[in-house]
Amino acid sequence: MGTIIKYARIYRGFINTCISQATSFRLHFFLLIFMDLFFYISSLATVDFIFDYVPMIGPWNRDQFLFFISFMLAIDQLHMTFVSEGFWSFSFELRTGHLDFHLLRPAGTIFSVFFRHIRAGSLLLIFVPWACLIWFGMKIPLDPFAWVLLPCFVIAGLILLVSFELFMTMFVFWTIEVYGINFLRIQFQQLSRWPAFAFKPWPRRIFTFVLPILLIGTPTTGVLLGTSPWYALLYMLAATLILWGLVRWLWLTGLKSYESASS
């Protein structure tokens, strides 16, 4: 309990710093909001336009598919707000030796490096994907139990996405330059924004069991829509646990090769 309170206090400090930083650079703050907003509109509009010409994609109709896209946007919104900046700054910390300061702090280094940047602008947009999610959920319509599960599933998807991205980012210890890994990470994000049935069998297996990005949204929305069995969620849980094991191993191995540039 004491540990949770300690980390909650640290996180409150992170939030306060980020809010004062965001309000100091107001134009940047508003540009971030505009960027996220346009991204949501373009993601939903693209699928909506395609459905002008086809009645179904796989087993899903327009509302079900747009519900899935909104679900992924809700995960993306939380990801953009709470973790995405950390993936970009990690390489800088490594190259400049600033990681030393994080290592010396009396708190988990992964927590300190990856969860300290919060985008206050993106936080304001939380209602946009959730409004879409509720709108399309009502059009389907979801049953009452599914509405209760929905927020938990969004959080579970976010945890898996972050676990996968942490796993990828650990390789920066060896590549040093983060741009390529981040570029590839963003391509994987794009892959994850489509349901598993849109993929042919082999890529589907690879992106479910080897690089489990299709487990981020497909099993949970499938359970909510009644198109996937509940035990699909177990794959998601297993993937998250395995990824955390790998992240821990890569982190410890990577630290051994860290040269502490400025020291």
Place this chain on the structure above:
Amino acid sequence: MSLAVNSAKWTQTMQVAWSNQLVYKLNFLMLVLGPVLVFFFIKYNLWSSIFSMPGVTTIQGYDLASMLEYQVWVMIVALLAQSYNNMKLAEDIRLGRISSYLIYPFGFWQFHTASFFGTQVIQIIVSILTVFAVAAFGFDLNLSLDQTPAAIAFCVLVSLLWFAIAFILGLAAFWLDETWVLRVIFVIIAQFLSGAIVPLEIYPVWFRSFLDYTPFPYMTYVPVKLFMGAYEGHIGTAFAIISFWLTVSVLVATWTWKRGIRMYSGAGM
């Protein structure tokens, strides 16, 4: 003599750009692999899935083969045109490094333009290899002998337009602390409105009519259709329009530079 010296400066800077691009080999490989990964795993799978639906044989004139061909050329046009990013340019301004360019015999815009050319050489090689790789996987790329030279020339103008826009957005560092967000906004908007995600024929008619008044269709859709030999508009007009937008962008870049340099404080000096 002057020409030889100038050529040497440009060549040396291009070589520096090559070195910067290739120094982290794994990083470079990932930048090349990213778009190919998206094509094979998203676009190929998604469109195959859509066209496997009963009764769906064509969408707005595209069958599966032509839709995949369209998406391959989107990837190639993106490789050719969108490779340059303005991060170093903005960083130079923000960290006060342009002071060096102000006294060097090779100016700021010359340096960044030469870097852009250097990057382009690598991207051309990557694009050619990608075309061969895609063809080796059995994709039918019906290169049109009539329109391919025009498509290549058009891509040169598109890449210059992207560079000019990236330059303008990078110059915003004179006023803004962070400029990456401007570039990301522009990329998201351009991808959606230029036909890089789906062909513009799939968009509603009213939306396409609106797009005609913007440079976006000329940044992806037109060069792709030229590569496919399926561009139905007047090629000369398309060249005139992209040249117009390029000229406007260069003028805006020049104006922005002049305004920005007046308020440059030489941070860190």
